[in-house]
Amino acid sequence: MNIYLVLILISLAGAWLLGAISRHLDAKNLSREVPEEFRDTVDSETYRRSQEYTLAKMRTESVEETVSTALVIIFLLAGGFAWADNLVRAAGFGPIATGLCYFGLIGLLSAALGLPFSVYNTFVLEKRFGFNKTTPGTFIVDRLKGLVLTVLIGGPMLAGVLLFFGWAGAAAWLWCWGFTTLVSLAITYVAPQWILPLFNKFSPLPDGELRTMLEEYAQREGFELTGLYLMDGSKRSTKANAFFTGFGKKKRIALFDTLVERHTPEEITAVLAHEIGHSKLGHVRKMLVASILKTGLLFWLMSLFLDSKGLFAAFGVQETSIYAGLLFFVILYTPVSLLLGIAAGALSRKHEFEADAFAASTTGKPEDLVSALKRLSVDTLSNLTPHPFTVWLSYSHPPVVRRIRALREA
């Protein structure tokens, strides 16, 4: 049997198995007792509901991962990738256009596979627990806008990569790395102004107690607070959030309207302090460098496997091509990408503790952040007792109880 095929099947099944183990451990770890830190915030009825929500999400995820893993394996073994290749070749376009069609076709199939799950999550699961605010109209328009953006941004990027691999010889991976990095940086730069407003309304945070408090804090910390916006998060969900985006002059801080509604100005200041901590402690820069290095590794490894006959044979494709090589390599890369994801998660969790400590020491009031975190977790019915294995495998943030303990111990 083809060694690449064996590796791919093992890694697809392995990724599925890790998810299944993590869900099993999480379900076993649901404790009847409310964690001590939450006894004053959560009543037993809400706690029971949060566990129901955790279990319901787990069941949906389990069905989704099982069905999609099975379908990908069936598609692969039944020669689906070769069928798609013959189909796009028959159109008789040049190598780059053929490649774009190939990715487009496989991308559409994969989106079609994900769509029913996405509909179920939004309109059944999230609705049942009172979170969903997305109307069918918004849902459809979101998908269409996403599709247009993928074509407009992803299309030229992919065309560039195909062009470099077809033309630049041994140095192609370096060209691809430089090119995709530049395009991604440019998009991150313009996104707050051009892309995010396509999905949400951003209005400057109005003057008042909250704005004054945030500005005073930022001024004390010598942080230039440009672009402080209120975002209509309530258009899609009742869940609250806040984020920093972009860099340089186009940087934006967005507070969800749901956050402002449900939290005190002191709590929101603590959340802002945490976000400023990420920026001041160099986390944003470090994560950016890590992601650029990750892209470099991907292209370098890709260049080593692109014309491996064995890789094409694993997918039942006789005629080699750059575009199919790219796609097949990305699938072969699954375990590496999983390991890198675990490493990035560990780094990100470390950063979260550091940003929490920054917020606690600069505001001088760790309890403000504690109460913000508690309210956020209770309002979103978060799982308060995830198993350490799940945290290790997939959490970008430490479990909230551990964050609260760290804030109180400092």
Ligand SMILES: [Zn+2]
């Ligand atoms: Zn954070």
